Amino acid sequence: MSLQRELTALLGKEITLEWRNRYAVNGILIYVISTVFISYLCFKKAIDVPVWNALFWIIMLFAAVNAVAKSFIAESKGRLLYYYSLCDPRAVILAKSVYNVILLSALGLINFIFFFLFLGSPVVDYGVFLSAIVLGCTGFALIMTMVSAIAARAHDNATLMAILTFPVIIPLILTVIKLSSYALEGGPIADSITQYIVLLSAINLLVLALAYILFPYLWHD
Amino acid sequence: MKKYWWKIACMALLFYVLLAGTFIPLGPGISLVHPEKVAAGDTLTFYIKGYNSHFDHGTCPPSVWFANAGKSICAQSVQIRNRTELEATIAIPADVKSRNFNLFVNSCYDGTMVLNNAIMLAGDMNNNATPTTGCEVTVATNSAGFHNFPNREILYESIRNLFYHVPMWWTMMLLFTISLIYSVGYLAGFNLGRDRIAGEAARVGIVFGVLGLLTGMVWAKFTWGAWWVSDVRLNGSAATLLAYTAYIVLRNSMNEEQKRARIAAVYNIFAYMLMLVLIIIIPRLTDSLHPGSGGNPGFSSYDLDHNLRLVFYPAAIGWMLLGVWILQIRNRKAKLFPK
Numbered sequence: 001m002s003l004q005r006e007l008t009a010l011l012g013k014e015i016t017l018e019w020r021n022r023y024a025v026n027g028i029l030i031y032v033i034s035t036v037f038i039s040y041l042c043f044k045k046a047i048d049v050p051v052w053n054a055l056f057w058i059i060m061l062f063a064a065v066n067a068v069a070k071s072f073i074a075e076s077k078g079r080l081l082y083y084y085s086l087c088d089p090r091a092v093i094l095a096k097s098v099y100n101v102i103l104l105s106a107l108g109l110i111n112f113i114f115f116f117l118f119l120g121s122p123v124v125d126y127g128v129f130l131s132a133i134v135l136g137c138t139g140f141a142l143i144m145t146m147v148s149a150i151a152a153r154a155h156d157n158a159t160l161m162a163i164l165t166f167p168v169i170i171p172l173i174l175t176v177i178k179l180s181s182y183a184l185e186g187g188p189i190a191d192s193i194t195q196y197i198v199l200l201s202a203i204n205l206l207v208l209a210l211a212y213i214l215f216p217y218l219w220h221d
Numbered sequence: 222m223k224k225y226w227w228k229i230a231c232m233a234l235l236f237y238v239l240l241a242g243t244f245i246p247l248g249p250g251i252s253l254v255h256p257e258k259v260a261a262g263d264t265l266t267f268y269i270k271g272y273n274s275h276f277d278h279g280t281c282p283p284s285v286w287f288a289n290a291g292k293s294i295c296a297q298s299v300q301i302r303n304r305t306e307l308e309a310t311i312a313i314p315a316d317v318k319s320r321n322f323n324l325f326v327n328s329c330y331d332g333t334m335v336l337n338n339a340i341m342l343a344g345d346m347n348n349n350a351t352p353t354t355g356c357e358v359t360v361a362t363n364s365a366g367f368h369n370f371p372n373r374e375i376l377y378e379s380i381r382n383l384f385y386h387v388p389m390w391w392t393m394m395l396l397f398t399i400s401l402i403y404s405v406g407y408l409a410g411f412n413l414g415r416d417r418i419a420g421e422a423a424r425v426g427i428v429f430g431v432l433g434l435l436t437g438m439v440w441a442k443f444t445w446g447a448w449w450v451s452d453v454r455l456n457g458s459a460a461t462l463l464a465y466t467a468y469i470v471l472r473n474s475m476n477e478e479q480k481r482a483r484i485a486a487v488y489n490i491f492a493y494m495l496m497l498v499l500i501i502i503i504p505r506l507t508d509s510l511h512p513g514s515g516g517n518p519g520f521s522s523y524d525l526d527h528n529l530r531l532v533f534y535p536a537a538i539g540w541m542l543l544g545v546w547i548l549q550i551r552n553r554k555a556k557l558f559p560k
Binding site (some may be wrong): 094120131143147149153154155160163164166167168171175192194195199202203206207209210214215217218 | 348408453456460461463464467468470471473474480484486487488490492494495496498499501503506535
């Protein structure tokens with residue numbers, strides 16, 4: 001099979017599996033909604049713009065860790081062995097990455113909707129904010145897919161996933177918080193939006209390239 | 222002997238850095254002036270205290286003047302008390318144009334010493350006062366030819382920390398880069414010896430990183446007034462240390478050697494690349510208190526003068542050699558006593 005066909009087959013399998021039980025998606029959804037609701041109860045709407053921004057991305061970060069952690073850890077050993085014998089490792093990592101990008105981007109939008117409902121929205125520039133959500137969630141998904149592959153190979157525990165993720169996610173989260181602050185009211189003067197968009201895209205490409213090159217080494221025992 | 226030349230060089234360099242960095246004095250400067258508040262039209266006697274100055278040396282007596290909005294206000298009389306103390310009687314004119322006065326003391330022996338914003342104007346500025354003309358300042362260049370470290374405001378004696386703080390980071394980056402190279406090398410040939418060096422280099426690098434952080438914190442407390450400030454450089458270095466601590470945790474979580482080596486190597490390469498983004502690219506986009514980023518000049522551009530360089534470069538080379546030396550010893554130990 002060519003890489004492209006393997007990729008589509010694996011991606012289809014991911015989505016079908018998810019659609020069949022909807023356990024993970026619903027769990028993460030409730031996770032996000034309840035976190036936003038608890039924040040609303042704690043803050044009582046008296047929340048200023050930088051706090052809103054930081055809270056949004058922190059909730060996004062933790063939801064993302066929980067959502068992506070299962071992508072390799074939840075796979076049974078036997079099934080992973082089956083993939084190994086069947087397809088190119090690059091197709092596996094690309095399929096998982098693409099699936100997680102879709103999942104997290106949707107999660108980001110849902111997170112925003114519930115923020116909008118409960119905590120209000122200081123967003124003035126929706127274009128910039130949406131690009132921040134899409135680029136940021138893509139970055140989260142790409143980094144965390146790779147790290148969850150590492151964590152799953154090391155020891156199947158979620159603590160390791162968090163320990164390994166947080167240091168490497170810092171450059172991404174700093175950049176995305178900066179970018180989304182441009183979209184909020186009272187934000188800095190929009191003079192350098194493009195450079196942050198370019199930086200975010202560059203980080204995403206870098207991570208994708210690293211995952212593509214390095215994942216085959218995680219593969220064989 | 223031939224084999225050990227770099228270790229001897231390392232010891233010699235660090236010994237030199239320790240001696241020179243501790244005992245070379247700071248250049249002359251002004252540490253204190255009293256009173257600090259004046260009113261326009263006053264004639265006051267100012268007590269001036271120098272630091273490492275030589276007021277009673279030299280062939281010509283020190284001249285003292287204030288600079289206020291581009292105009293010089295000279296002392297009417299200067300009395301030398303001793304090597305570091307002066308008294309100068311200065312008449313503040315009625316038509317001062319700025320609230321801040323910079324104090325200058327010039328002598329043939331010490332050259333020109335400046336204390337910026339030495340005194341402040343209390344009360345109102347009188348805009349209707351009859352304009353006066355400033356005095357002519359005669360500046361003598363120093364003849365003694367000092368070999369001192371520069372006496373900078375805010376930094377003062379803490380400038381010596383340059384020989385410890387900055388080389389620690391350079392050594393850390395060197396060791397992490399060695400770790401990266403050996404991780405890539407491991408993936409190229411699956412040789413466990415290379416993995417061992419990668420792991421040990423990361424461990425030694427963390428030690429140097431922590432030392433860099435501690436020396437930096439002491440320096441930050443002295444110059445910025447806080448042990449930690451939220452700053453891209455500081456946060457970046459803290460994140461780097463976190464990433465490598467995570468790398469060590471990851472290594473320790475596995476027992477099977479080949480598997481551990483492969484997975485740790487993958488994480489090492491992954492983390493190193495993202496850390497490059499964090500400590501090289503992002504600080505250039507954001508403002509920072511730290512020298513070398515966000516419009517703050519690094520030491521190299523104007524602060525790092527000739528005398529500092531003469532100690533700083535040996536310090537950098539010496540600490541890096543020490544880091545490699547420790548790595549060599551740790552690697553041998555790990556080879557002898559595998560876990």
